[in-house]
Amino acid sequence: MTRMRLRLTFPPHLIQEPIVYRLVKDFDIVINIRRADVKADYGWMALELDGEEAQLERGVKWLKEKGVQVDPIERDVISP
Amino acid sequence: MEKLNGLRCRECGRRYPATPVHVCEFCFGPLEVDYRYDALKRVVTRESITAGPPSMWRYKDLLPIEGDVAVGHHVGFTPLIRARNLADELGCREVWIKNDSVCHPSWSFKDRVVSVAVTKAKEFGFDTVACASTGNLANSVAAHAAEGRLRSYIFIPADLEQGKVLATLVYNPTLVAVHGTYDEVNRLCSEIADKYRWAFVNVNFRPYYSEGSKSYGFEIVEQLGWRTPGHIIVPCAGGSLIAKIWKAIKEFEQLGLIDGPVTTKMHAAQALGCGPIVTMVKNDTDVLVPVRPNTIAKSLAIGNPADGYYAYRTTKESGGFGEHATDEEIVEGMLLLARTEGIFTETAGGVTVAAAKKLIESGVIPRDESIVICVTGNGLKTPDALYDRLEAHVKIKPSLSAFDKALAELKAQTA
Numbered sequence A: 001m002t003r004m005r006l007r008l009t010f011p012p013h014l015i016q017e018p019i020v021y022r023l024v025k026d027f028d029i030v031i032n033i034r035r036a037d038v039k040a041d042y043g044w045m046a047l048e049l050d051g052e053e054a055q056l057e058r059g060v061k062w063l064k065e066k067g068v069q070v071d072p073i074e075r076d077v078i079s080p
Numbered sequence B: 001m002e003k004l005n006g007l008r009c010r011e012c013g014r015r016y017p018a019t020p021v022h023v024c025e026f027c028f029g030p031l032e033v034d035y036r037y038d039a040l041k042r043v044v045t046r047e048s049i050t051a052g053p054p055s056m057w058r059y060k061d062l063l064p065i066e067g068d069v070a071v072g073h074h075v076g077f078t079p080l081i082r083a084r085n086l087a088d089e090l091g092c093r094e095v096w097i098k099n100d101s102v103c104h105p106s107w108s109f110k111d112r113v114v115s116v117a118v119t120k121a122k123e124f125g126f127d128t129v130a131c132a133s134t135g136n137l138a139n140s141v142a143a144h145a146a147e148g149r150l151r152s153y154i155f156i157p158a159d160l161e162q163g164k165v166l167a168t169l170v171y172n173p174t175l176v177a178v179h180g181t182y183d184e185v186n187r188l189c190s191e192i193a194d195k196y197r198w199a200f201v202n203v204n205f206r207p208y209y210s211e212g213s214k215s216y217g218f219e220i221v222e223q224l225g226w227r228t229p230g231h232i233i234v235p236c237a238g239g240s241l242i243a244k245i246w247k248a249i250k251e252f253e254q255l256g257l258i259d260g261p262v263t264t265k266m267h268a269a270q271a272l273g274c275g276p277i278v279t280m281v282k283n284d285t286d287v288l289v290p291v292r293p294n295t296i297a298k299s300l301a302i303g304n305p306a307d308g309y310y311a312y313r314t315t316k317e318s319g320g321f322g323e324h325a326t327d328e329e330i331v332e333g334m335l336l337l338a339r340t341e342g343i344f345t346e347t348a349g350g351v352t353v354a355a356a357k358k359l360i361e362s363g364v365i366p367r368d369e370s371i372v373i374c375v376t377g378n379g380l381k382t383p384d385a386l387y388d389r390l391e392a393h394v395k396i397k398p399s400l401s402a403f404d405k406a407l408a409e410l411k412a413q414t415a
């Protein structure tokens, strides 16, 4: 099992979609939401994810394809 | 004197001992150093500060260092310059430049944060420091690690130009070029920081590291004669510097070190091509919308700034505002500062000068109030920003008559 801590940022058109539900169901990932701010047209979530490393990577790939911005919880680690 | 209470979560308030951790285990909020101001109040005075060295370490009592300073003994206490020529040009009464383009040793304000982080790393017994960076941070970490005789790992995206890494490589760090998209490299570095017991200066050492920026604010107040200016314009990337300058002012106020009431307004300056914080300020919203950076101001190119919310709060709380600068305006800002004050700043300084000019012209900053413009990096590091903008005016054969002729032509042109 691998653990990941991510911050997801949702664009307006994805707010209504059950993204986190799909992540849990389709990729067999256990999710723990630590902090979130979801408004009518925008939102972000800080989560902890537990799962097989390959499943986590597939889940992250799927999120990105859906248009969710996926960052580490620290956000920009690369500093100019 | 025990001066630290430890760390405190900025979101939920949970307390942690002062160890190398950076996020709250409960809410994933960022941790911040918590000081015992009641104890500090008894020892920190104007006299105790002015008796200290001519460096940022004169404020050591207000920095999270408990032992001796290990590296960067000469960082900070950079000039605060009364910029009369620039003031004339901008039509203002009182303009100051806080000039960290000459910050020792690596020519940007990053030396302030890195010297604290590396000293703290030694204090905690680490033998390796690290960062992921494309510019100023990498220069500074490699330099301070060399001085502290620590191993250093610097991660960079593999497509970074060679010229950019020279000023880092020279200090002999281990440079790791990572192939991949920005996002992939970014996430990998977060995972590396999580896995290895290294002092990743802007990740697990971030609570200590970021405190170093307060020294920039302390210096402004002390150098103005223990008073605060009407306005401070700060270049923002991650958004930490602007929040820490404000924190510095608040700490000095709390310790009774400032003459008169604090009326300073903090203004955020960013490039139009990467300005998520200024966008929050202009739209008056605490929702940060991440962006894909596209600007010549590479040192401010952070698309999803960790301290974006706190930077926004700083402008709100102080009654300040913010302004974007286009690439063209950034170059004009660099040239304006060089032409009027003889200071060659990098693009980040161009952003601040340009933003200041726009805030003054739009009336947000009244022309009769005192203004401090933050110049945080050196122009010699990023000459490429100006390559196609500048060329020699006069080219001549090596003869006196050729020069006489050219000079006459020049005079005729400018007459």
Ligand SMILES: Cc1ncc(COP(=O)(O)O)c(C=O)c1O
Pocket (backbone or CB within 6 Å): A079, A080, B108, B109, B110, B136, B137, B235, B236, B237, B238, B239, B240, B241, B242, B299, B300, B348, B376, B377
């Ligand atoms: C020259 C320069 N000025 C300003 C900043 C902005 O600082 P912060 O990331 O704390 O907002 C940076 C770096 O990030 C920088 O390199």
Ligand SMILES: [Zn+2]
Pocket (backbone or CB within 6 Å): B009, B010, B011, B012, B013, B014, B024, B025, B026, B027, B028, B029
């Ligand atoms: Zn918390």
